[in-house]
Amino acid sequence: MKIVSVVGARPNFMKIAPFIRAVEAHNQSLAGSGAPGIRHLLIHTGQHYDDNMSRAFFKALDIPEADINLGIGSGSHAEQVGLTMIAFEKVVRQERPDWVVVVGDVNATCACSITAKKEHVRLAHIEAGLRSRDMTMPEEVNRLVTDRLSDLLFTPDRLSGENLRAEGVPEKQIRFVGNIMIDTLEAQREKAAALDVADIVNRNRMGGGGLGAVPDPGQGFSLLTLHRPSNVDDPAILGAIVDFLTNELTRELTLLWTVHPRTEKQLRRFGLWDRVAAARNMVLLTPLGYHELLRLNMDAAMVLTDSGGLQEECCVLGTPCLTLRWNTERPVTLREHGGASVLVGNDVDRIRKTCREMLQRGRTPARPELWDGKTAARIVTALAGD
Numbered sequence: 001m002k003i004v005s006v007v008g009a010r011p012n013f014m015k016i017a018p019f020i021r022a023v024e025a026h027n028q029s030l031a032g033s034g035a036p037g038i039r040h041l042l043i044h045t046g047q048h049y050d051d052n053m054s055r056a057f058f059k060a061l062d063i064p065e066a067d068i069n070l071g072i073g074s075g076s077h078a079e080q081v082g083l084t085m086i087a088f089e090k091v092v093r094q095e096r097p098d099w100v101v102v103v104g105d106v107n108a109t110c111a112c113s114i115t116a117k118k119e120h121v122r123l124a125h126i127e128a129g130l131r132s133r134d135m136t137m138p139e140e141v142n143r144l145v146t147d148r149l150s151d152l153l154f155t156p157d158r159l160s161g162e163n164l165r166a167e168g169v170p171e172k173q174i175r176f177v178g179n180i181m182i183d184t185l186e187a188q189r190e191k192a193a194a195l196d197v198a199d200i201v202n203r204n205r206m207g208g209g210g211l212g213a214v215p216d217p218g219q220g221f222s223l224l225t226l227h228r229p230s231n232v233d234d235p236a237i238l239g240a241i242v243d244f245l246t247n248e249l250t251r252e253l254t255l256l257w258t259v260h261p262r263t264e265k266q267l268r269r270f271g272l273w274d275r276v277a278a279a280r281n282m283v284l285l286t287p288l289g290y291h292e293l294l295r296l297n298m299d300a301a302m303v304l305t306d307s308g309g310l311q312e313e314c315c316v317l318g319t320p321c322l323t324l325r326w327n328t329e330r331p332v333t334l335r336e337h338g339g340a341s342v343l344v345g346n347d348v349d350r351i352r353k354t355c356r357e358m359l360q361r362g363r364t365p366a367r368p369e370l371w372d373g374k375t376a377a378r379i380v381t382a383l384a385g386d
């Protein structure tokens with residue numbers, strides 16, 4: 001059996017690492033038996049290309065270098081999807097895999113799914129069935145297209161399976177396997193725990209960014225990540241968030257802000273950069289490596305984020321999490337489902353009120369069903385048996 005799997009952007013890397021390891025383990029288990037193993041090829045579309053957005057994750061998570069990098073880079077959605085399809089079609093025609101495996105919901109996921117099906121290759125989606133029901137979110141379009149085309153849909157939780165059934169996906173195509181990102185979290189937890197918070201902050205502080213001191217151990221800090229177009233592409237919304245952070249939040253707690261390249265670009269464009277760079281008690285950090293962000297999450301008094309992956313990690317680590325969105329495709333991470341996260345959108349009154357509640361609440365780890373670190377093995381068993 002030949003599998004071509006696809007990654008394109010940062011959140012994909014934590015999902016493919018355990019899959020590749022599980023393929024290797026499957027092949028080893030067959031060694032000497034005479035049974036043919038799985039031939040696996042990894043394709044990187046090149047959507048993310050900066051060292052700290054891509055290469056650093058390959059290194060940290062021991063992902064073998066991609067067999068082919070399509071070098072697509074940045075661009076509009078149509079440019080990214082269109083160019084990826086053109087380049088990936090050549091790969092599929094040349095390799096003729098039995099399966100194309102895609103993960104998550106980025107443009108690479110959607111583009112390669114369409115291409116695989118147009119080439120009549122079977123398609124498997126890891127992290128299927130997530131729905132925010134917010135069609136202004138590019139990822140929601142990617143999820144709908146990918147799931148509609150997939151032959152095997154690997155879901156991270158039971159709610160995702162219900163979403164797929166409601167859309168008419170046949171039962172035999174849905175496999176509830178758990179959350180593959182938690183495989184990575186469990187495999188890397190110890191290595192992350194061994195890192196030193198002050199050292200992470202000092203090594204990743206942005207040039208000239210932030211006057212905040214490194215937080216004392218035990219003194220507590222909050223941690224921010226922000227990159228969704230709905231939060232960073234509108235100057236009024238981004239400006240109001242920056243006002244709250246600089247005038248209010250940082251009076252109570254040191255804020256560590258790991259700044260996504262899209263957000264840095266927008267802060268500069270809207271004339272907000274000098275303010276955040278000069279803010280007291282706020283430390284601007286470059287995009288962090290996997291272990292470094294996990295380590296900060298382990299100690300943070302509170303996380304503020306619009307990232308889906310971080311919501312999931314907060315759920316398992318129990319870090320109080322303010323999700324800076326009005327909806328989530330990951331309801332299992334919400335407090336009402338036993339998780340650690342609360343939706344606060346970008347309404348400053350709501351963020352302020354919830355911050356207070358969250359800081360009093362403290363850590364409450366939760367583990368949704370099958371988020372047990374063994375998801376990738378279940379996926380490879382299903383693919384090998386199909």
Ligand code: UD1
Nearest residue numbers: 009010011047048049050053074075106107138139261262
């Ligand atoms: C993409 C994904 C999003 C995911 C996020 C994680 C889509 C539709 N969006 O959003 O789901 O949560 O990745 O980071 O696929 N840039 C760089 N260097 C890089 C990559 C990007 O400087 O290595 C800058 C460029 O200015 C680029 C901008 O960031 O235009 C946005 O990058 P892009 O990949 O288009 O979308 P993200 O916002 O990163």
